[in-house]
Amino acid sequence: MRFSDSPPETDLPKGVRDFLPLKAAKVEYLQQQLQQVYTAWGFRPVITPQLEYLDVLERGLGEGLQERTFRFDDRQSGRMLAFPPDMTPQIARIAATRMSERPLPLRLCYNGRVLRHTEQQAGKDRDIFQSGVELIGLDSPEADAEMIAMAVESLAAVGAHEFTIDIGQVEFFRGVMDGLPLDARLAEQVTDAILRKDSSELKGLLEQSELGDNTCEEILAMPRLYGGREVLQRAEKTVNNERSRRALDGLNQVLDVLDVYGVLDHVTIDLGELRGLNYHTGITFQGFLSGVGYTVCSGGRYNNLTEKYGFSAPSTGFTFSLLHLLFALDKVLDEQVVPSCDLLIFSTGENLRAAQQLAYQLRKQGYSVARDILDRTREDALEYARKMNFRFMAVVAGEERDVEMISLPDGGQKQVSWQQMHLGRFKL
Amino acid sequence: MSEWITFALPKGRIMQDSMELFSQIGITCPEMNEKSRKLVFENAEHKFRFMAVRATDVPTYVEYGCADLGVVGKDTLLEQEKNFYEPLDLKFGYCRLVVAEPKSLQKTDDPLNWSNIRVATKYPNITERYFAAKGVQVELIKLYGSIELAPLVGLSERIVDLVSTGGTLKANNMVEVETIAEVTSRLIVNRASLKTKHERISKIIDELEKVIGDEVKISQ
Numbered sequence: 001m002r003f004s005d006s007p008p009e010t011d012l013p014k015g016v017r018d019f020l021p022l023k024a025a026k027v028e029y030l031q032q033q034l035q036q037v038y039t040a041w042g043f044r045p046v047i048t049p050q051l052e053y054l055d056v057l058e059r060g061l062g063e064g065l066q067e068r069t070f071r072f073d074d075r076q077s078g079r080m081l082a083f084p085p086d087m088t089p090q091i092a093r094i095a096a097t098r099m100s101e102r103p104l105p106l107r108l109c110y111n112g113r114v115l116r117h118t119e120q121q122a123g124k125d126r127d128i129f130q131s132g133v134e135l136i137g138l139d140s141p142e143a144d145a146e147m148i149a150m151a152v153e154s155l156a157a158v159g160a161h162e163f164t165i166d167i168g169q170v171e172f173f174r175g176v177m178d179g180l181p182l183d184a185r186l187a188e189q190v191t192d193a194i195l196r197k198d199s200s201e202l203k204g205l206l207e208q209s210e211l212g213d214n215t216c217e218e219i220l221a222m223p224r225l226y227g228g229r230e231v232l233q234r235a236e237k238t239v240n241n242e243r244s245r246r247a248l249d250g251l252n253q254v255l256d257v258l259d260v261y262g263v264l265d266h267v268t269i270d271l272g273e274l275r276g277l278n279y280h281t282g283i284t285f286q287g288f289l290s291g292v293g294y295t296v297c298s299g300g301r302y303n304n305l306t307e308k309y310g311f312s313a314p315s316t317g318f319t320f321s322l323l324h325l326l327f328a329l330d331k332v333l334d335e336q337v338v339p340s341c342d343l344l345i346f347s348t349g350e351n352l353r354a355a356q357q358l359a360y361q362l363r364k365q366g367y368s369v370a371r372d373i374l375d376r377t378r379e380d381a382l383e384y385a386r387k388m389n390f391r392f393m394a395v396v397a398g399e400e401r402d403v404e405m406i407s408l409p410d411g412g413q414k415q416v417s418w419q420q421m422h423l424g425r426f427k428l
Numbered sequence: 429m430s431e432w433i434t435f436a437l438p439k440g441r442i443m444q445d446s447m448e449l450f451s452q453i454g455i456t457c458p459e460m461n462e463k464s465r466k467l468v469f470e471n472a473e474h475k476f477r478f479m480a481v482r483a484t485d486v487p488t489y490v491e492y493g494c495a496d497l498g499v500v501g502k503d504t505l506l507e508q509e510k511n512f513y514e515p516l517d518l519k520f521g522y523c524r525l526v527v528a529e530p531k532s533l534q535k536t537d538d539p540l541n542w543s544n545i546r547v548a549t550k551y552p553n554i555t556e557r558y559f560a561a562k563g564v565q566v567e568l569i570k571l572y573g574s575i576e577l578a579p580l581v582g583l584s585e586r587i588v589d590l591v592s593t594g595g596t597l598k599a600n601n602m603v604e605v606e607t608i609a610e611v612t613s614r615l616i617v618n619r620a621s622l623k624t625k626h627e628r629i630s631k632i633i634d635e636l637e638k639v640i641g642d643e644v645k646i647s648q
Contacts, residue, residue, distance in 0.1 A: 166623045197617075200517035223515065227626055268623050288620040290431070293493020295620070 015118055015126030023326070025339040027129065030322050030329075031111050033157040034131045041150055043109040043133050048090040050113075054080035059308040060089025062279045068116040083115040088317060089305065091134045096309035104137025104313060125323055132299070132319030139303060139314030141250050144283045145257035147299055147316050151287055152263040155297070158325060159332040162290035165266055166226075168273030168300075169251055169283050172235065175244030176218050182209060190219065194272050197223040214240075226270035229255060235271055247282075254283060276300060285318070292328040296321060340389040342367040342428060346381045347396050354399040358421060365424045382406065392428055394421075431625050432475045433632070436495035438483035441647045442613055445520045446499045447478075453635040487512070487616065496621035496629065502611045503590060507551045513617040515633050519640050521613035521647040523592040525554065527606040530579045533586075534603050548578035549588040558588070558608050576600040592646050612644060 012018070019027060035045070054071050061069065070083040084090055087110050095106055111131045118124040133150065135143055148165055155163045173194070177187065186209060193202040202223060206216045221238040225231050232248055232255075239245065251269070258264050276284055276298075284300030299318025306313045326333070343362060347355035355371060362369045370390070372381045378395065385393045386408050395404040402415045405426075416426050437443040447460065457478055460469045469478045479495060484507075486500040491510045503525050505514060527547075529537060542562070548569040549555045559566045571578065575589040576596055590611065591597060591604065615636065622629055 162624065164623045197513040197515040198614075199515060226622070227630060268626055270623070288623045290620075290624040291493065293491060293618050293620050 013126075015124055017125075017127070022337075022339045026326055026330075026333045026337050027322055029333065029337045030158055030320075030325055031131060033159075034154050034320060035109070035111065037150060037154045037157050038109040038133055040153075041107070041133075041146070043107040046091065046094060046108050046110055048084070048087055048094070048110060048112065050083060051081050052084055052090065053077075054082040056093065057082050057084060057089060060092050060305055061086065062276075065116070068118070070115050070117065085114050085116045086319075087112060087114060087130050087132070088134065088302075088319065091317075092136075092305045092315065093309045095134070095136045095313065095315075096306040096311035100311045105143075106136040107133070108136070109133040129322035130319050131322055132317060134315060134317035136306065136315045137313045138316070139301075141253035142257055143316055144250070144301060145254045145261070147318050148254070148267065148285055149258060149261040149263050151285065151297055151299065151318050152261075152266045154320065155266075155287055155289075159329055159336055160289055161332075163266060164268050164288045164290075165263075165285050165297075166268045166270050166273065166288060167251070167254070167283060167285045168270050168275075169247045170274060170277050170280050170300075171247035171250075171282055172239075172244045172271050173222065173274055173277070175241045175247060176215075176222070176239060178241065178243055180211060180215060182211070191274055191277065194219075194222045195274050197272060199223050222272045225272055226268065228268060229264075231269045231271065251283065279305075283316070287320075289328045292324075294324060296324045296328055340391050341370055342391050343369045344372050344381065344385040344388075344390045344393045345369060345396060346372045346378060346393055348378065349396075349398050351398060354401075355396040357399070358394065358396055358403065361422050367428070382408075431628065432477055433497065433625065433628055434477040434479065434495045436479045436481050436486045436489040436498040438486055438500065439480045442483070442499060442501070442521050443480060445613070445645075445647050446518070449518060449520070449636065449639065452639045453632070455632070484508075490616050490618050493618045493620055496618050496625060497632070498616045499613050500616055501613055502609065503551065503554070505614060505616070506554050506609060509553070512619055513622055514614045515617060516615040516636055516640065518613045518615055518636075519643065520645045521611070522644045523590045523611050523646065524604075525551065525588065525608045525611055526591050526604040527558075527586055527588055527608065528576075528591070528597055528602045528604050529586045531601050531603050533579075534605065537605070539605060545586060546584040547586050547588055548575055548584040550575060551588055554608065555588045576602060613647075 054069070057069070058066055065085045069085045071080055074081040091108055091110060095108070099106060109132065114128050114130055116126055116128060118126055135146060148167065151165050182190065186205060189205050190202065193205060199220065202220060206219060218239050225235050232251060236248055255264065255267070258267055273284065279302060280300040281303040282301035285298070286295040287297035289296055297318055297320045299316070301316040303314040306315060345355050345359045359369045359371050372384070382393055390408055392408060393406045395406065400418050402417055403421050404413060405416055406413050420426050437446050447457065450456070455476055457469050457471045457476060459471065460478065467480050470476070479489065481489060483500060484504055486498040487504060487508050487510045489495040490498040490512050499518065501521055542564045544565050544567070546567045546569065547555055548571050550571060552568045552570045555566065555568060569578065569584050575587045578584045578587055579602065580600060588608065594604070597604065615633070617629060
């Protein structure tokens with residue numbers, strides 16, 4: 001085997017891709033389905049810029065994302081610019097500045113693309129399609145429940161069948177760890193072991209510490225506190241501190257609301273879920289599809305973000321990764337998204353007026369219609385129509401004459417009168 | 429019990445040890461005992477599927493969700509740093525990841541004087557992190573097997589490799605200088621699987637936890 005010495009001149013950088021019509025139609029479908037849910041819950045779209053000043057953007061970025069931001073000089077201002085790696089800080093900025101005079105809460109949604117550096121590894125996306133919502137100005141279980149219920153409805157709306165929204169609550173863990181005499185390094189290792197649910201490592205770490213038996217028991221329980229609603233009862237028996245108990249109370253109230261919305265079946269709980277510990281301030285959640293190894297959506301409460309832009313407001317939200325959804329639901333979407341065009345109109349005669357007139361009429365009736373403008377044989381046109389996924393080809397001989405309709409998947413033919421075509425008295 | 433549970437297991441001894449442990453909680457696969465060159469085995473009655481893969485590929489299958497659960501050595505986990513859960517130490521497959529060097533070198537060698545050393549290993553990431561934490565720069569030589577050969581032919585002065593009984597090192601006139609990590613086999617779980625199939629998987633984890641002894645075993 002030989003690899004050619006140089007890649008083709010028209011290649012793309014790693015981590016970005018072209019979406020051809022079939023895939024592009026699926027992405028568009030996902031965006032529309034999600035937007036419908038957002039609209040139904042009273043969220044209104046905002047559009048954020050693709051460039052920001054780095055120092056402004058960085059105020060709202062966690063450490064992990066700061067390192068992954070594309071940045072460069074601005075020739076106009078001499079300052080550093082960045083492509084946003086996440087849209088939430090941008091929405092927080094907008095809410096805290098441009099919209100700070102408006103009454104709260106704000107219900108905002110977005111749909112766009114962000115760029116992130118990834119490891120050198122092949123296959124990881126750098127161009128990320130996000131779609132999500134932010135609910136700004138509310139700090140209550142009902143607001144948290146709204147996000148989770150919307151995430152469930154969103155997943156149902158894009159055609160997912162078996163899925164779980166897995167709820168965490170970082171305040172529970174903070175309550176357990178509050179005021180413990182652990183040095184920073186050990187605390188970090190403990191957090192990491194809980195994150196990986198690695199009980200044996202956790203045990204080893206706690207033996208090194210000088211924590212009391214009760215405390216160790218609380219911490220050791222963390223990796224196993226996942227499952228259905230019964231987790232909350234188990235957790236209640238394990239912890240004694242006020243902060244963790246308040247967190248459990250809140251979770252119970254959230255679940256009560258989710259029960260009303262009829263989405264509890266899609267909910268699991270994991271109190272050992274500490275992703276986003278540095279960023280989130282309360283309930284967090286992630287969406288998983290059965291048989292798909294990664295998350296398709298993530299969200300949670302972040303009460304400290306807007307204040308970095310000068311306006312303090314408790315907030316929560318979630319974001320969907322559209323490319324993850326696209327990959328996970330590819331088969332489902334095949335059924336939902338038909339990328340075909342209804343009709344190709346082919347003219348047999350020299351006089352093209354009839355074909356043009358018919359195309360004009362049918363478009364007005366709501367069909368998608370393309371004119372086969374080329375001067376070619378009927379067989380060639382049919383071949384083209386088949387390859388380009390047209391549903392029908394209409395063969396027009398002239399004004400007032402019958403139109404021959406050829407169904408492309410099966411080749412079936414029928415004659416429709418000129419009159420009927422014009423009045424829309426036919427079915428495709 | 430509608431959903432299948434898929435395991436990724438490393439071919440060979442660890443696979444046998446794993447199945448022996450699983451059999452104690454009623455997870456078996458009669459199909460596996462038949463002589464065949466199959467890579468996927470099924471227990472259709474209880475909806476278990478077992479894939480035989482290379483040890484270093486187990487994390488990949490589990491991370492991408494092709495397998496819900498996997499068994500893999502801690503050495504591979506340390507080397508690859510993937511994103512999944514590792515809830516159980518299965519206590520078999522015990523060995524140590526060590527820095528070793530020829531006996532002749534050891535006489536005059538003091539680890540405190542190490543700087544800019546050349547190390548051959550199957551574990552470039554662990555080796556780099558280990559020496560970086562000591563402030564020692566290393567020139568890494570990645571090999572895929574027979575690491576003990578490297579010092580004998582002058583490819584590197586030292587090696588980082590797994591040792592279980594120490595027999596191979598001894599036979600090649602080498603000695604351990606430092607232990608980087610103690611290694612046993614771990615049960616790993618895909619994140620989405622733990623959430624979407626949590627009842628079946630939690631049950632497996634809980635039951636296994638009860639039958640794993642305290643004693644650490646070498647797998648030969």
